[in-house]
Amino acid sequence: MKPNSQQQKAICAPLGPVAIIAGPGTGKTKTLVERICYLQKNGAQPKSILALTFTKKAAEEMSERLKNRGANGLRVATFHSLCFDLLKEKQGAIPQFISEPERLVLLKNLPKPSALSGVSRRELSLLVSRAKNLAKESPEIRRLTDAYNAKLAEQNLCDFDDLLLQTHNLLKADAAWQNKIRQRFAHILVDEFQDTNLLQYQLLHLLNGSNSLFVIGDPQQSIYGFRGASGDIFGKFAQDFKQATQITLDINYRSCSNIVTIANSIYPQLPKLTAHNQEPGKAVITEVLNEFSEAAWVIKRIQQAIGGSDLLNAISDDSTSQHRSLRDFAVLYRSRSAARVLHKSFAESGIPMQIIGDGSPYDEPNVQTIVQLLAKIADESRQISINNMSHQQTFTFSKQFDPSTRPFNLAEQLISAFGFEPDDNLSQLLSVLVQFTSVKEATAYFDKIATNSFYDPRAEAVTLLTIHAAKGLEFPHVILIGAENGILPSKRGDIEEERRLFYVAVTRAKQQLDILHAQKRNGQPAELSSFAAAIDPYNLPHQIDASLTKDKLRAKKRQIKRAQTTLF
Secondary structure: OOHHHHHHHHHOOOOOOOEEEOOOOOOHHHHHHHHHHHHHHHHOOHHEEEEEEEHHHHHHHHHHHHOOOOOOOEEHHHHHHHHHHHHHHHHHHOEEEHHHHHHHHHHHOOOHHHOOOOHHHHHHHHHHHHHHHHOOOOOHHHHHHHHHHHHHEEEEHHHHHHHHHHHHHHHHHHHHHHHHHHHHHOEEEEHHHOEEEEEHHHHHHHOOOOEEEEEOOOHHHHHHHHHOOOOOOOOOOHHHOOOOOEEEEEEEEEEHHHHHHHHHHHHHOOOEEEEEOOOOOOOEEEOOHHHHHHHHHHHHHHHHOOOOHHHHHHHHOOOOOOOHHHHHHEEEEEOHHHHHHHHHHHHHHHEEEEEOOOOOHHHHHHHHHHHHHHHHHOOOOEEEEEEEOOEEEEEEEOOOOOOOHHHHHHHEEEEHHHOOOOHHHHHHHHHHHOOOOOHHHHHHHHHHHOOOOOOOOOOEEEEEOOOOOOOEEEEEEEEEEOOOOOOOOEEOHHHHHHHHHHHHHHOOOOEEEEEEOEEEOOOOOOOHHHHOOOOOOOOOEEEEOOOHHHHHHHHHHHHHHHHHHHHO
16 A cells, blocks of 8 residues: 555655654554655665664564565664664673563562562562663662662673663763764664653664654553653654654554544544544443453353354344454453453463463463473573572473473473472463474474564464553454553553553454443442543443343342332
8 A cells, every 4th residue: 555645744754853643553664664765765875774663573573574675784673782782882792681580589689678668579670670761760769779780780790771771871971982873873763752761762862963863653652651661752852853844644544433533532632543444343331240240241252253152152142243263352451450350261261362461471480481491402401590580490401301302291391390380371381382393393482472572463362461562463353351440540550641551452453342341340349431431422332231230130129029028
């Protein structure tokens, strides 16, 4: 498809600072790729072009698209990989990296002020990372960060935040080196600009001497404040580059018209998206009794859409229902805690699933350990020091761990050797390993899906994931659970970032969107999210779960019967 008029303006924008506001599904990556091709056609040397993004997967996808368009020789990198190479070039070598499990153990063992006594290791890790990326933090976090950095220095270790921080400091201190890098990269393009934190933004200033800076993203999808991303980074860009060209991409190619209308109503004061696909699609809010009925509703809905696990479920009362495959479904939630019952119900249902983001089995220490061990066996390493977050253990493989053994059987042996208790996470790992005949094939698969938080788009399974993990993805049918005040918006979150999370959730849906809320959750009364409640019911109708209506009728009959018996 040829670029539309706004995409064409962005592609051919004059040199200098350019900011492209690209709403969901508006062809952001396509526009960025075409901009790079345009620069090359108009005389820019490939080596003078630097394209930056935030994940290895996004960088690989962009490189592949550029290769298909015949644009070769330029640098496509993440901020971290760029800084790694620059530091290596400048210093000749960099320290060894601390692994995330080792980092968590180090933080656990550091003395902490009473103000941080109840904070989990993962939360501490995020807070320290934010501090190192120049976010404003409390004096307690600053002191903890200093102690953490001192421990890293003692062991001649660094973390990934140090890549950015050290590069920033060296560029700032060495004007000659900074000028050399500026001359090398005359054109810098940044994808997903809304995810930029203050340190990354300052790096761009240091790298961008010619002001040929092209940034593209969507302010309404800035949802990584907990990592230090600035929700107003586009505003800061406009303030620092007052003469910048600004263009908005507003034709959505992803979602049906009704879903686009709902997305527009979340930000009524902003320019509207226009749906390229004029099919209406379907969106509805459903009220359920509690978190158990919510999980049951989701499972039944999916069973109906894929043909049903039994005759009863195969009969849907939804005349617009169309046959789908399991991979068409994504169930989204604000946090892992809001999905505990859902995860358990799916595990019991036998419906194939993959859990992405917070709550993913691959984030669990025991699963990480088995995956690491399989990788070592594939490399025929006979000894490895495994840091299992709570303890460190040096494990020497015996001859029984033969690399030619099927990975499923190897994993079973390793689980037994380590004395790990069987659980749902390890069971899911084993179910994945069944498909592979060699351990090298299995570890190659894990390496590949690790670039996207262990999401495999080809897997014939329902995807269960946090809204944060869903960003950048799209699905024919999205089910958002826990759309309740206190969950979404979260009690602890910034209200505007919570609104952006709701916006991201809605705009993942291509054809169908179901939003669920419960009357009670954890035994306490719950109310519909203010974000969902604010949307015109004409565009987002409300309905009550049929089983809830039956429960109410049964309760009313019992009440009448009790009242009648008192007459005798």
